[in-house]
């Protein structure tokens with residue numbers, strides 16, 4: 820992605836309606852579909868799942884993001900779908916066709932991160948960029964609040 824590229828970002832929250840015993844498989848299917856379709860559509864983002872709370876950010880071309888949101892909104896695997904915010908700004912999740920932000924099930928980014936207070940080894944690679952941290956913290960606030 821070119822530096823300074825402006826994209827449209829839409830963030831929504833919803834309630835997962837998949838029964839607990841189907842969750843692992845169903846979330847696997849959602850991430851698999853999302854990653855392959857988003858890659859083709861130039862969409863990047865993050866999907867945060869905590870218990871039955873979902874917060875997802877989608878970024879890319881505005882028409883493409885809005886069309887995808889219309890599809891996702893009608894997906895019966897969740898309900899109470901509500902847009903939290905939209906903005907046009909630099910792409911934040913350029914590394915991720917859809918980052919998995921969860922407490923378990925092999926997250927790309929752990930949901931509850933221990934804030935680094937300087938104790939981390941200098942050799943340890945950064946898990947997230949400062950821009951990702953800002954966006955993810957806002958998403959985490961919505962999932963908890």
Ligand SMILES: Cc1cc2nc3c(=O)[nH]c(=O)nc-3n(C[C@H](O)[C@H](O)[C@H](O)COP(=O)(O)O)c2cc1C
Pocket residue numbers: 849852853854856857866873875877887890891892894896897917
């Ligand atoms: C919480 C949630 C997040 C989703 N995120 C995406 C996504 O980022 N990209 C995507 O293409 N589909 C996503 N989906 C799936 C769409 O709702 C829809 O099932 C899918 O795009 C249909 O793909 P198909 O026409 O190839 O079967 C998501 C579904 C749910 C429930």
